[in-house]
Each structure stands twice: as structure tokens, then as C-alpha cells.
Amino acid sequence: MITAHDLWFSYDGGEPYVLRGVELHIPRGEYVSVVGDNGSGKSTLMRLALGLLKPARGTIECAADVTGYVPQRRAEQNAAFPLTVAEMLRSYARLRHIDKSRRSADTEASRVLELVGLSDKRGALVGELSGGQSQKMLIARALIGSPELLVFDEPSTGIDRASAEEIYALMRRLNRDDGVTIVSVEHNLAAAMANSTHIYHLSGGHGHICTPEQYAREFLGDSDVTA
């Protein structure tokens, strides 16, 4: 689903490079958590996969026809924007040309809201939602057009534990029941270990993919990981 070959990236066009010859292959249907220290290039790698950034060298390709992206939620972002949840989703559905596939924007908005359990908030302003609801709204937006690939950037940042649990349950359901490939940049190692089929560890500009069990042995000394 995502393939990178000898991928180099730098924000200034030269040294220091954030990514140094990254090799990556994420097959269809997997749930991969991307982990690593702050500044290791996890979000950068995802932004490259989504086409939001251009590589300095090498290639990165995404085979999905429709990709959904759930960005890192920032509490202050657009809090005062006068947009209701339904307006936002309808607008985004129209941008993704949902009408062309004979599914009206309004029907699509209702469908994705029901999927994330946020139907009762369709009339609320986006700035009035709690952290967990706001994250669910971003997931609903990413689900518009039934994507084959969903990319998350730190899905549990800034939200309470119960909401985070609901969100991870939703991610697992989408992966296991609907076959959606999930790639999630994670700072929550416990969630990464519990939910993923594979872990992609980024460090020093290089990446390494393994199963959660291998990761536990190699990087955690097989110790228990708790949230």
C-alpha cells in the first residue's frame, strides 16, 4: 500500500536530513504503527506518503485510490471557525466528488458520523466539541469516500483515556472488519503494541519494520508496556 525506496528528506534542502535512505513496504490490510523519538521524522514520513511534501531523493508511493488522513489534533486549531460538523463533512464530501458516485454529500456525512458514533453532534460547531469528539470528527472526515488507507498522526494526543480507547477500538474495527489499511504515527507505545500487526521504528533517519513481539524483544527487553 505504501512503498518507499532510498527515501531522503530535509526541510532545508541539505543537511541535516530527517530521513536518510528509508526503505519501507506496508502491505494492504495491515495496521502499522510508526514509532520513534520526537523529531525522528515519523510525521514527515507520513506527509511524504500523502504527497504533502516532496522527497529530496528516492521515491515513496501510495497505491490507494482514496486515502484518509487524521492529522494531529491541536486544541486551539480553528476553535473559532463558524462551521458545523455537518457543514464541514458535506463540504469535504463535495470536494471529494462524492456526488459523482451517486452518494449525496449529506448522506455521506450521515454515514461517517454514524460510523464514529457522532450523529448527535451534526449541528454542533466544530469548536464546541470536546477533545475526543473532535478527534472522532477528524476520523469521520477521513472516512469520507470509503478510503482504502487511513493515516493517523498521534490519534490519542490530548484526549482522555476513555475517548482514546474508543478511538483505538474504532481503528481496529476498520482494519479487521472493513480491511482498511491503517498507518498510525504513535507516541502511545502501549496502544501501538496492543493494536498493530507491525511496528515501524524510525531512528537516526532510518527505519526498521518488525512485529510487536519482535519489537518488544529488540527494543524493550520484553518488558511490559502499559499506557
Place this chain on the structure above:
Amino acid sequence: MLQPDFMRQAFAVSFFIAVLCPCVGIFLVLRRYSMIGDTLSHASLAGVSVALTLGGVPIIGAFTVTAGCGALIEFMRERIKNAELVLTVVLALSVGVAVTLMSRGTMTRSAESFLFGSVLTITRADMFMTLGLCAAAILSLILFYDRLVFISYDEEAARIAGVRVRAYNYLFMILVAAAVSVSIRVVGVLVLSSMIALPVAAALQLGRGFRTTLLASVAFSLFDILGGLTASYYLDVAPGGFTAIVSVAVLFAVIAVKAVMKHARTRKISSVH
């Protein structure tokens, strides 16, 4: 009041700009670009000065130079990540050009009416040109509504949905240029930015969705501009200045009503408990 020809034309032009200004203003305010209105209104003065020096049509000169400066702002904004600094550079360039041309004394007529706004100088040709530019701008806003909303709300998400964000940012600057260049005739360069931002600021107090906020902005704008024009006729003052005063008064009135309603609601809730 509507007997003289110039007043009928002034009302017609005012009606169009009262609809157009908040339509572009809402995106400027939400992107925290309110000061672009101020910078581009000064750019339009430079355009008027160029047109009057070369013997051209002021509105066309204003639109051309303002659109050019809008594109320059967008171009520089992509390279210099300090939006405030970019506006300062374009403002300095615009004022520099305008003042230099005005001080040479070679303009075919004075540009003062564009500084303060004047209904006396509006011609039938101005009215049709304003109507044309407004119609084109409003049609573009309707056609690209979703793209402009989403670029303002979340530029990255718009890009992922396949929107050519850069192209639409340039198009938006041209829409702002159109709004500015048709408005300076009535409200004047000095208070134009308030016409773009204040009706939107008042509508935002209502705390409603985008469509309702946009419609409320247009309603406030119509009240501000047509009310300001009517009052300025009877008071014999420049319409631009008085319209700005009306806009600020309306904004304060909306804030006050909102505060009173909130207070009443709080009291009702505490009395129930």
C-alpha cells in the same frame, strides 16, 4: 434623496459592494488576514494614481494594480513565512507609488475622492463596471465555495482532497482585489478594511454555522453601508467615514445584546436551581 442621478447610482453601487465585501471578508477574517484588506486598499490607491497619471479608467487601474499586489503577497507569503512582514512590504510599495505620483502633479484629476470616498463622482460607467466585477466575483465565490471554505479551515485537508490550494489562493487574491477596487469609490481607501472585516466580526458574534454567518455578514454589511450612505447624505459628510462609524456601532450593539442575553440566560438557569 434618490432624486439626483448620482444618488441612485451610489445606492446601486453600494448595494453591490455591501454584498461582495463580506463575501470575501469572511475568508480574510477567518484566515486572520484582515490586514490584507488595508494593504490592498492602499494598493488600489496606487492603481488609481497610475490610471489618473496615464489618463486611464481609475477602477480598471485600481483592479489591475490591486490584483498584482494580491498575487505578490501570495507569492511572497510562500517564501517568507512572516505574513505581517509581507504586508508591510507591499503596503510600503503601494503608498510609495501613490504618494510619488500624487506629488508629481501630473494626474488628470485629484485622487482625493478615492481616499475618503465620494458618491458625487460615481458615473454610470463606474456603476456598470462595479456590477460586472461584483457579478464575476460573486459567481466565482459560489462556484468555488467548498474549496475556499476548506482552504480557510484546513489547507492540508483540502490538499489531500485534491484541491489545488496554491491556484485557489491566487484566485482568492483576485477576488479580494475586485472587492477592494470597486469599493474605494464609495467608502474610500482609508476605511475600506473596516467594511471588509466589521460586518463579519458582528456576524461571528452570533455563533452559528458558516452559511448563516455569511448571510448575517451580508445583512450587517447592507445595513452598515446603505445606512451610512443615507446618513452621510443628510449630514453632508463623506460616506466612507460615516459608514465606518455605523459598522463599529453595529458591532458594539451586537456584542452588548449578546452579553445581555447571556446574562439573562444565566439568571434563568440559577433561578431554576
